[in-house]
Amino acid sequence: MNTWRFIFGVLICILLIGENLPLWIPILALLFVAWKGALERWRFAVPSRWFTNFLTLVALAGILLKYRTLMSQESSAGFLCLLTSLKLLEERSLRDQKFLFLLSFVLISSLLLFSVELPAIIGAFISFYLVWSSQSKVLRYRNSFFKALPLALLLFLFFPRLQNPFGLRGLNSGSEGQTGFSDELNPGSVSRIQSSKELAFRVHFLNPQLRPKTTDQYWRGQTLTISEGLRWTKSPLLKREARFQKITSPDYEVTLEPHNKRWLFTFDPTQLLFSESFVSHWRNNSYFEVAAPIRERVVYWGQVAQDAPVSLVTPTSLQTPEASFEIKSFANSLKERMKSRDGIATSLLSHFRDSQFVYSKNPGSGSDTLDSFFFKNKKGYCEHFAAATATLLRLAEVPANVVIGYQGGEYNTYGKFWRFTQADAHAWVEYLNEQNQWIRLDPTSVVAPERLELGGNLFSDLPEDWIGKNRALDFLKSRDSWWIRAKDFASLTFESLNYDIVVFLLDFNFDKQKDLIAEYRSLLFGLLGLFILIIFMKSLSRREPLSTGAWLLQEIDNKARKKKIVRFQAETLRQFIERWSKINPEFKGPLTALLQAYESEEYQVQPPRLSRRDLKKIISQLS
Amino acid sequence: MKFPPLRRFREKHQKTYILPTLYGVALGGLCLLLLGIAFASTNNAVYFLCFLLSSLAIQSLVETNKNIELLEITHFEIKDFFADETGAILLCLKNLGSKSIYDLQIGASALLSQSVPLMPALLKKEIQIPLKIKSPGIHSVPFLQISSEFPFHFARSWKKNYIDISFYVFPPRRGLSEFSRQAFVGRDLKANELDNFKSHREYQTTDSPQRIDWKVTARTEKLMVKEFDQNSATKIDLRWEDCPQTEDSEKYAQLSLWIDLAEKSNYEYSLTLPKVTIGYGHGPQHRLTCLRALL
Numbered sequence: 001m002n003t004w005r006f007i008f009g010v011l012i013c014i015l016l017i018g019e020n021l022p023l024w025i026p027i028l029a030l031l032f033v034a035w036k037g038a039l040e041r042w043r044f045a046v047p048s049r050w051f052t053n054f055l056t057l058v059a060l061a062g063i064l065l066k067y068r069t070l071m072s073q074e075s076s077a078g079f080l081c082l083l084t085s086l087k088l089l090e091e092r093s094l095r096d097q098k099f100l101f102l103l104s105f106v107l108i109s110s111l112l113l114f115s116v117e118l119p120a121i122i123g124a125f126i127s128f129y130l131v132w133s134s135q136s137k138v139l140r141y142r143n144s145f146f147k148a149l150p151l152a153l154l155l156f157l158f159f160p161r162l163q164n165p166f167g168l169r170g171l172n173s174g175s176e177g178q179t180g181f182s183d184e185l186n187p188g189s190v191s192r193i194q195s196s197k198e199l200a201f202r203v204h205f206l207n208p209q210l211r212p213k214t215t216d217q218y219w220r221g222q223t224l225t226i227s228e229g230l231r232w233t234k235s236p237l238l239k240r241e242a243r244f245q246k247i248t249s250p251d252y253e254v255t256l257e258p259h260n261k262r263w264l265f266t267f268d269p270t271q272l273l274f275s276e277s278f279v280s281h282w283r284n285n286s287y288f289e290v291a292a293p294i295r296e297r298v299v300y301w302g303q304v305a306q307d308a309p310v311s312l313v314t315p316t317s318l319q320t321p322e323a324s325f326e327i328k329s330f331a332n333s334l335k336e337r338m339k340s341r342d343g344i345a346t347s348l349l350s351h352f353r354d355s356q357f358v359y360s361k362n363p364g365s366g367s368d369t370l371d372s373f374f375f376k377n378k379k380g381y382c383e384h385f386a387a388a389t390a391t392l393l394r395l396a397e398v399p400a401n402v403v404i405g406y407q408g409g410e411y412n413t414y415g416k417f418w419r420f421t422q423a424d425a426h427a428w429v430e431y432l433n434e435q436n437q438w439i440r441l442d443p444t445s446v447v448a449p450e451r452l453e454l455g456g457n458l459f460s461d462l463p464e465d466w467i468g469k470n471r472a473l474d475f476l477k478s479r480d481s482w483w484i485r486a487k488d489f490a491s492l493t494f495e496s497l498n499y500d501i502v503v504f505l506l507d508f509n510f511d512k513q514k515d516l517i518a519e520y521r522s523l524l525f526g527l528l529g530l531f532i533l534i535i536f537m538k539s540l541s542r543r544e545p546l547s548t549g550a551w552l553l554q555e556i557d558n559k560a561r562k563k564k565i566v567r568f569q570a571e572t573l574r575q576f577i578e579r580w581s582k583i584n585p586e587f588k589g590p591l592t593a594l595l596q597a598y599e600s601e602e603y604q605v606q607p608p609r610l611s612r613r614d615l616k617k618i619i620s621q622l623s
Numbered sequence: 624m625k626f627p628p629l630r631r632f633r634e635k636h637q638k639t640y641i642l643p644t645l646y647g648v649a650l651g652g653l654c655l656l657l658l659g660i661a662f663a664s665t666n667n668a669v670y671f672l673c674f675l676l677s678s679l680a681i682q683s684l685v686e687t688n689k690n691i692e693l694l695e696i697t698h699f700e701i702k703d704f705f706a707d708e709t710g711a712i713l714l715c716l717k718n719l720g721s722k723s724i725y726d727l728q729i730g731a732s733a734l735l736s737q738s739v740p741l742m743p744a745l746l747k748k749e750i751q752i753p754l755k756i757k758s759p760g761i762h763s764v765p766f767l768q769i770s771s772e773f774p775f776h777f778a779r780s781w782k783k784n785y786i787d788i789s790f791y792v793f794p795p796r797r798g799l800s801e802f803s804r805q806a807f808v809g810r811d812l813k814a815n816e817l818d819n820f821k822s823h824r825e826y827q828t829t830d831s832p833q834r835i836d837w838k839v840t841a842r843t844e845k846l847m848v849k850e851f852d853q854n855s856a857t858k859i860d861l862r863w864e865d866c867p868q869t870e871d872s873e874k875y876a877q878l879s880l881w882i883d884l885a886e887k888s889n890y891e892y893s894l895t896l897p898k899v900t901i902g903y904g905h906g907p908q909h910r911l912t913c914l915r916a917l918l
Binding site: 094106113120132141147151153155156162277296506 | 646649653662664666667668669670671672675676677678679681682683686695719745747775776
């Protein structure tokens, strides 16, 4: 075994899996691998099996203490990392190497269970190649890896992907800490999420008529209906409606990252939803929800509603919190001044614009209550404005809710898809107008229009003092340098390729296989027929390989026959060559060379290495 | 007396067989496990990993098979030898393919095995497999097997050459290295040696120490013995009853040594056994006839 190759293969795999594990596990595993590297480099003594067995027990105890089980994805992957590195450390015999070889493939597959993103796939592929090629000293066999790729690809494309009838989705992910929204909105809860630039989901608009701008990209997650001032929570489940069915021409396709919650993010307003991975319901007439928390990446398709959703007033959408006299007075004055609900909403936005309200990335603790935010500090984040607006609307007897989700996103011009990160997390308001239509109202649009124009990702880089000053264009110009363009190009191209691969891997199922076969049926049958024909022809022409001596004799006989000279039955080649040389003295040189080659090939134990190509050249001189 | 055919090299059509090793079975199990994981987690990347591993396993089966297929035994020979000494199977291998062949195992049993690390393309190679047999008699090697697990040990491919060859293992050369007095007929041995000296040669373990020429040994710093002219060879009788040993096996060992000594000393010798008598003669064929008579 080429130990260095194997070490590097395992190293890559541990580093990539380590991302998903507590830090002590990859560090410990890397230490063991480094120890093996040192043993290999300086020829130190291999630690005894007792010692490595003891370390294995310690590692197992550590994993059990951390996870309380070995049946979760993280715990089993962590144990595999440590086990492989310890086995590598104690490797002595061919048997150890064989065991290590098998173990490392399980380790690589566990990496792919964590992620099917491009870096993980490339890492797994390199790791696989290094581990495989470490098994043979001969280059020709190391490269058998590449020869096996076509068959692997064929199997991948045509091996039937049967639907899992038990609904098992592998080992449970023990992870609790995926970033994302919780079931309630508190001052600072969205800003905490926005600090992360982790991917939330990707969207591909399939309907060419539907080309929303960044400012129109509102992706509804959860609707919060219970108001406690600036704190909002969701109401108990009241209504469940089936809006899940196969869509013939979906408007968009979402690839959602696991977020450990049950709700889905849909383009506002969405009428129908479909996925092959789950069944969802339209809950409380406001959002889509699935039965179990989403713990792995899923793909779903949606159809956008033509009009704003129509609904009746529900008791929860008029529930008001305990509010101060000042707040109630303000709400009452709004109600008295404006006759319509739309007017109240517009007037409230105008108040935010005209009363020096400021959108701040760091509003501080002065805006923790509705009163302190609305009358004193006047500084807040999107959730402050959304929560305050919805509460004030309800106090003014306008049914309203807070919606949390994502707004903005970044468009990938190469992959033609939108990418939403946690930085795009957003909260806004919906109110019911007189026509019983839920209308979106985003107070952030008046205090920080840049947030909607730039999207969350770019907005997070905008200087604090530029917010609300209509300087989005200035900011974009300040970023216009070759370095940023090159960086954007690289990241967008990579992201585009990554998205294509992720969607393909998630979306490739039995139906897609049937479509593939239907589309390329004639080509496939043609190739299959050709393959069978080649095998048949080969089996017909199959014969025992001729030794070089026999082949040479046959070639000389053929050549002589063309010259109308025939070798007699009992005539040796030497006698025949002598006779032929007398008939054609000009061929004496090549004939003697051929005779020598034949005799040395047939009678010497180690004949001089004359290739058939060299012999053919000599034979051609007989023409 | 009828002897079995001496050398028969029968070559049947050599088929190559292949079966997975225990390691290969474990790899198959791993592929199934990965398929199960891919199915349970609906993970296409793990599906691909599983298919890649499976096609690599198939690829390695083909390579292991190829590693044996184009190998041929062109020549085979076993020389008779004495029990308690090491004989050898001599065989000439030829790689008919245009690519090198690696890690071959050649043998007929676990005891009779030899590994060949490399057979370069289109070349012949002579291999000697040491052979140690303690019991005298007519032995045979019914077949010779060439096997290999190269390159990845997932499968073992082999082919059998049904050679069906017999060879003799003579009684061990053991006992007194001097002939008995009754063995000599007519002339004194020493006088004969002095008169018909031909040349010197190097001492062999079966030579009588009396034949060592100490003067020449001192000069050349090698143990040297005298050889005598064939024409004046002494006639000796090697008789069963002249052997001083009591046990039959030891008597056979003594006669085996005397036949060898007599041949080396260029004597004309006859052999008398309880039921067989072979007249005077010398030379390799006579030696062989006498030695075979001991079996």
